[in-house]
Amino acid sequence: MDAIMNSSRIIPAVAVPEGAGVIVHRTIGTPVLRDYDPFLLLDHISSNNPxxxxxxxxxxxxxGFTTFTYIIDGHMMHQDDMGNSGDLRPGSAQWMKAASGIIHSEMPQQENGLLRGFQLWINLPAANKMDPPEYQEYSAEAFPVVETPDYTLKVLIGRFADAHAPIMDNITDVTYFDVQVRPGKHFQHRLPPGKNSLLYVFEGSGQFNAQIVPSHSLVIFDTDDHSFDFIAGKEGARFIVVSGKPIHEPIARHGPFVMNTREEIDQAMWDFQTNTFVRDRAWIKRNR
Structure with missing residues (x-):
């Protein structure tokens, strides 16, 4: 392992209403952290209350960007205005490259019980913002799981050791892991150099390089070192670890539109208002 990191930021999630009133726990996309290149937003849904x-x-x-939705518990249906639909059940995930434009809905298919999951917004470079939209969608069984005596790791995007996820990102080279660490055990990981990385704890708690990290907290890596050691607390811990290649371009943002200039935002709003927003039908890739 490289030298262990000794510099990081811990950002607690804030509860905000989204959509038609869904309560989400948000860390990226707030006044505290407006974005973390290439990541624009990170929302965590977790509630037993319908x-x-x-x-x-x-x-x-x-x-102008990509969304990645990961459902851990519950049932969510996606539909868009071109007739595409997706059924997200426990453990499944969807990579939606909105790019030139998609109009869609995401609606719970349950009236009670636990709904839990994440949505991450990933920026696209200017050269790809008006690409045709695409989907990659897979059930829980499609994602490889790495088991060790100390932890269990699910590979959702990219690869970990010899395990390769079915979802790959050839633009910002994102990796995304769901990690469960057993009580008192360690998860040591070398982050990819040249990328921005984050860790979000959503079950239990632990120590991150000797810093206490409670549940519903985001860790941002503020150093050029690339290794960390997470020790789970007495109840264990579960978190996501995400990395992506920064784009280093200007961001112009208005609600669901993320472009490079204000003029491009104005065009997106005009296209939406005049019913010329969707230019291409999305291509779908999913397991059967």
Whole structure:
């Protein structure tokens, strides 16, 4: 391992209403951390109370970026205005490259019980913002799992050791892991150099390089070192670890539109208002 990191930021999630009133725990996309190149937003849904999620996310547009949705518990249905649909059940995930434009909805398919998962927004470079939209969608069984005596790791995007996820990102080279560490055990990991990386704890707690990290907290890596040691607390811990290649381009942002200039945002708003927003039908790739 490289020298262990000794510099990081710990950012607690804030509860905010989204969609038609869904309560999400947000870390990226707030006044504290507006973005973390290439990441634009990180929302965590976690509730047994249907009042927190039942209204869902009715039809809304996206342009200029990619969303990655990971459902851990519960049932969510996706549909877009071109007739595409997806059924996200426990352990499944969807990579949606909105790019030139998609109008879609994401609606819970349950009236009670636990709904839990994440949505991550990933920026696209200027050269790819108006690409045709695409989907990559897979059930829980499609994602490889790495088991060790200390932890269990699910590979959702990219690869970990010899395990390769079915979802690959050839633009910002994102990797995304769901890690469960057993009580008192370690997870030591070498982060990819040249990328921005984050860790979000959503079950239990632990120590990150000797710093206490409670549940619903984001760790941002503020150093050029590339290794860390996470020690789970007495109840164990579960977290996501995400890395991506920064784009280093200007960001112009207005709600569901993320472009490079204000003029491009104005064009997106005009296209949406004049019903010329969706230019290409999305291509779908999913397991059967």
């Amino acid at each position: 009042d927190d999620y039942i209204a869902g996310f009715p039809s809304h547009p996206h342009r």
